[in-house]
Amino acid sequence: MRASKILLTGAHRLAILAYIAVALFPLYWLLKVSVTPNRLLYSEGVRMWPSRTTFEHFEFVVAHSAFPTFFKNSLIVSGSTAVVVTILAALSGYALSRFSFRAKYWIVALMLLTQMFPLVMLVAPIFKMLSPLGLTNSLTGLVIVYSAFNVPFATFLMQSFFDGIPKDLEEAAMIDGATQFVAFRQIILPLTLPGIAATLGFVFTAAWSELLFALMLISGNDAATFPVGLLSFVSKFSVDFGQMMAAGVLALIPACLFFLMIQRYLVQGLTAGAVKG
Amino acid sequence: MPSPAPTDDRRPFLGRLADASQPYLYSAPSLVLIVAVMLVPLVLGLSYAFRDIQLLNPFSGGFVGLDHFRVLGRDQDFYRALKNTLWWTGASVFLQFFLGLILALLLNKPFAGRGLAQALVFLPWAVPSFLAGLNWAWLFNPVIGPLSHWLHALGILSEPLNILADPQLAMWGPIAANVWWGIPFFAITLLAALQAIPNDLYEAAAIDGAGPVQRFVSITLPFLAPTIAITVLLRTVWISNFADLIIVMTNGGPADRTQIVASYIFTQAFRRLDFGYASAIALVLLAALLAYSMLIVLLRQTLLNRN
Numbered sequence: 001m002r003a004s005k006i007l008l009t010g011a012h013r014l015a016i017l018a019y020i021a022v023a024l025f026p027l028y029w030l031l032k033v034s035v036t037p038n039r040l041l042y043s044e045g046v047r048m049w050p051s052r053t054t055f056e057h058f059e060f061v062v063a064h065s066a067f068p069t070f071f072k073n074s075l076i077v078s079g080s081t082a083v084v085v086t087i088l089a090a091l092s093g094y095a096l097s098r099f100s101f102r103a104k105y106w107i108v109a110l111m112l113l114t115q116m117f118p119l120v121m122l123v124a125p126i127f128k129m130l131s132p133l134g135l136t137n138s139l140t141g142l143v144i145v146y147s148a149f150n151v152p153f154a155t156f157l158m159q160s161f162f163d164g165i166p167k168d169l170e171e172a173a174m175i176d177g178a179t180q181f182v183a184f185r186q187i188i189l190p191l192t193l194p195g196i197a198a199t200l201g202f203v204f205t206a207a208w209s210e211l212l213f214a215l216m217l218i219s220g221n222d223a224a225t226f227p228v229g230l231l232s233f234v235s236k237f238s239v240d241f242g243q244m245m246a247a248g249v250l251a252l253i254p255a256c257l258f259f260l261m262i263q264r265y266l267v268q269g270l271t272a273g274a275v276k277g
Numbered sequence: 278m279p280s281p282a283p284t285d286d287r288r289p290f291l292g293r294l295a296d297a298s299q300p301y302l303y304s305a306p307s308l309v310l311i312v313a314v315m316l317v318p319l320v321l322g323l324s325y326a327f328r329d330i331q332l333l334n335p336f337s338g339g340f341v342g343l344d345h346f347r348v349l350g351r352d353q354d355f356y357r358a359l360k361n362t363l364w365w366t367g368a369s370v371f372l373q374f375f376l377g378l379i380l381a382l383l384l385n386k387p388f389a390g391r392g393l394a395q396a397l398v399f400l401p402w403a404v405p406s407f408l409a410g411l412n413w414a415w416l417f418n419p420v421i422g423p424l425s426h427w428l429h430a431l432g433i434l435s436e437p438l439n440i441l442a443d444p445q446l447a448m449w450g451p452i453a454a455n456v457w458w459g460i461p462f463f464a465i466t467l468l469a470a471l472q473a474i475p476n477d478l479y480e481a482a483a484i485d486g487a488g489p490v491q492r493f494v495s496i497t498l499p500f501l502a503p504t505i506a507i508t509v510l511l512r513t514v515w516i517s518n519f520a521d522l523i524i525v526m527t528n529g530g531p532a533d534r535t536q537i538v539a540s541y542i543f544t545q546a547f548r549r550l551d552f553g554y555a556s557a558i559a560l561v562l563l564a565a566l567l568a569y570s571m572l573i574v575l576l577r578q579t580l581l582n583r584n
Contacts, residue, residue: 092303124546149314211407
């Protein structure tokens with residue numbers, strides 16, 4: 001009995017290690033290529049670590065390219081989108097979680113519909129709508145478009161987090177004389193912090209990696225986000241994989257940092273301590 | 278918007294009105310944004326399906342009726358893209374879900390270093406999708422990546438060639454990248470659902486003598502079922518529309534073997550700048566996805582009613 005338990009524990013740890021190895025290997029390879037000198041790139045292509053490393057690719061990318069601008073633009077766009085979407089989704093997710101009202105079915109249907117159609121359909125109409133408003137080639141335009149794209153999923157996400165919080169909590173507060181909005185803001189929202197963090201993280205990473213609309217709506221270097229910038233890298237320096245991957249590694253940093261920061265909130269016990277005591 | 282009346286002199290009617298309008302006020306900002314930036318352009322885009330819209334041709338824009346659909350009915354590339362979409366979506370969703378569920382079950386057990394392990398296995402989710410595509414295309418490249426050599430050593434490939442250039446195998450490239458990238462989504466969602474299951478149930482079942490398999494089937498699965506239904510629904514729809522990896526890794530090739538409907542639409546819209554035809558294809562895809570989603574929603578409703 002004891003031996004089989006040890007065996008099971010060992011298998012469990014091994015499986016976890018296998019998942020970690022698969023998750024990290026491509027990123028490790030990205031890093032490896034970005035520090036491999038060009039001379040060794042092809043001759044030592046499949047070695048686990050190059051015989052000599054260099055930071056020349058990173059130096060070039062930071063000092064001699066427009067990459068810092070792309071980086072800043074992506075940070076502004078993703079950060080603003082995450083905040084806007086989380087506020088809107090907290091409100092609408094709360095409505096779906098706590099109220100039963102006539103239009104609820106239609107709101108859910110509308111939001112599901114938005115998850116269904118190919119966004120590529122919207123490229124031309126959105127371009128034509130935003131153009132007279134001066135919102136093409138602008139970061140604000142991107143924030144508006146990305147916010148709309150991410151609100152439906154974020155709403156469902158927030159709704160599921162609200163569903164996990166017992167109704168008794170705000171009912172008690174309302175008996176004590178608080179309006180529902182006050183109860184929502186002061187009692188429910190603080191309990192949903194893990195949900196809010198998860199939503200922020202999801203939306204931030206989604207906005208950080210969006211390519212299609214950024215390509216369509218942005219034409220100049222000044223407002224280009226990181227993906228657009230990297231693609232211009234690919235076309236300009238199509239053989240310089242080292243520089244491309246160095247830019248890729250740099251672009252991973254904020255997304256990964258943000259993710260590592262919020263990941264422990266992602267799956268916390270949501271109602272722990274609130275009602276169960 | 279009703280003015281916020283002081284609680285003590287709130288008349289019943291106004292009170293009821295305020296109560297009734299409350300859910301609408303909460304959801305209004307999201308709805309306005311969705312309608313303005315998604316629904317209105319969607320309707321515009323649908324009208325493009327019946328018009329001759331070429332982005333660079335100022336004389337286009339005329340109404341052409343069902344012409345696009347007649348062309349579409351004879352378009353062999355479209356049928357192939359449809360078949361590829363089923364394959365791409367089915368394989369990706371199944372593998373992501375299956376491996377994600379296993380990961381969630383593994384992580385649901387407390388062990389030393391769980392926080393760190395969780396952070397590391399969820400990391401691929403933070404990788405921008407097109408960067409993941411480039412990264413995997415690189416890994417499959419026999420000159421600078423190790424994968425084809427490993428597959429050769431394992432006897433899966435007879436030669437260490439780039440599978441992205443092999444018409445028979447090319448689809449596995451984007452699928453591998455997609456599975457790697459999407460496992461965390463399922464793992465996160467399922468892990469959250471797993472942790473919401475009250476522990477008392479397992480304890481009671483254990484006292485009653487239920488084994489681990491029986492506990493999984495009669496407690497875990499029924500509790501997870503609604504979450505599984507909604508995540509699989511959203512994910513299937515999302516992946517069938519997800520062209521980034523394919524565009525980045527194979528661009529639909531070789532010989533259109535990895536062209537899915539979404540990337541075909543992209544090609545029509547951006548290479549040929551034919552927004553009319555692209556919108557017509559998108560309309561067909563939309564109809565298929567709608568039918569699929571209705572099915573899943575009905576299924577979920579039945580599951581919920583049964584509980």
